[in-house]
Amino acid sequence: MRTIEKLTHLSLFTGIGGIDLAAEWAGFETIGQCEWGDYATKVLEKHWPAIPKWKDVRSLTGDNFYERTGMRTVDIISGGFPCQPYSIAGKQRGKDDDRYLWPEMLRVVQEIKPTWVLGENVVGILRLGIEKILSELESIGYQGGVFQIPACSVGAAHKRDRVFIISYAIGKRWDGLEQEHGIRCPDIDISNAFEAWNNAEHLSLDFYGAISNPSSGKKRNDNGLSEGMDRLECIGNAVVPQQVYPILKSIAEIELNSRRKTE
Template structure:
């Protein structure tokens, strides 16, 4: 399986996808510091800077076979929905969901995985789900806190899992199977599987923790504030890993 990673940051989503056996074929990330981190760890994956200029054609011009992209994932900017960002919603000039929606219509991936702050649930999420439904996606949002997987902070995040209902996913039996797989993740989130989910038996927090060379060490960029900002915006890979693992199982038909 191959994925397009939007608003990639320092690669937290793609790292989780790697663990699930999913290959990232392109990044879209505007911050120069983040681009350097991505290039260090995924040196052959092309990076696009501006989502407003990213198109199916521009991907193909850089050698990306768009027809092989089965997942588009990304944490579109949270400022329009966060308290720190004044919760201006669609009136915020940082509101870039329409660009994600445009790309989904162009690429038509089997799966879309979205990530945002928990405040998105009460501001803007309904419109996102309506947009997805209008182009044939069955969607389910839910909130997972980072502390549920052993992180030393709470960090509630809303994740959106969307499946293209008319796709030919191997082993997929329609919206019902999607709901069943999501319900398993919900049980994990509620603690049905214990403090640390059984889904993480092979993904241990300490063993999978970022090394200093990846996040906190010397990446050849001396600006400490860039590193701090990037860390603050990063997706915790362990938070999103069970979603990718479930998708991989569905695609394999087991």
């Protein structure tokens, strides 16, 4: 029996890597990261030094992704696309905000064609953009749903609601890839992922793992993020890894189980 191939992850709008850390815990290998911020990029360079990185999502294409990674696609693309267009702390201009970069994430998904897409944003997106986002994903062959998960549900001392958009590639979209590159999409109903999440046990915040300040040398915090960040913006934008881990773990289990059945 041949070895089951590794699970792969491309991270967009990576920040300091909260989702990437949770993806590692779940068994994914992050093979590319895209982050605009200079300080956040330094954090990523310390903890994921060998991973190809893009600064501007607008410069990431299917072609240069292949050139730098040797891969045509990945199992999952994640992205906490900028929340300012949807945040109650801002003007809530939605798609009219010049930081509205969801279309760029959609373009990358369309070019790279992952099996799964995981989007993350603030609760305001439920009022200002979620229907359009789900409709646009469906238009390029992805079906999915939405979870609203507070950080306090995994033991954090703050509410920190986040919305996670999960979509799965409809099988017929993969016909061309299978013929051209031998990439096969397993036949799985996304409802399995939702059921797996509902049955998942919440993690406590003492789960091992952390991202620490690249310069402070301070001890790691119990939520997987550093005590000594010199930019509050990074903490404010970051996803608590335990918050998204059960979703990623459920997706990993679905993918691995599917591969075992096809062996």
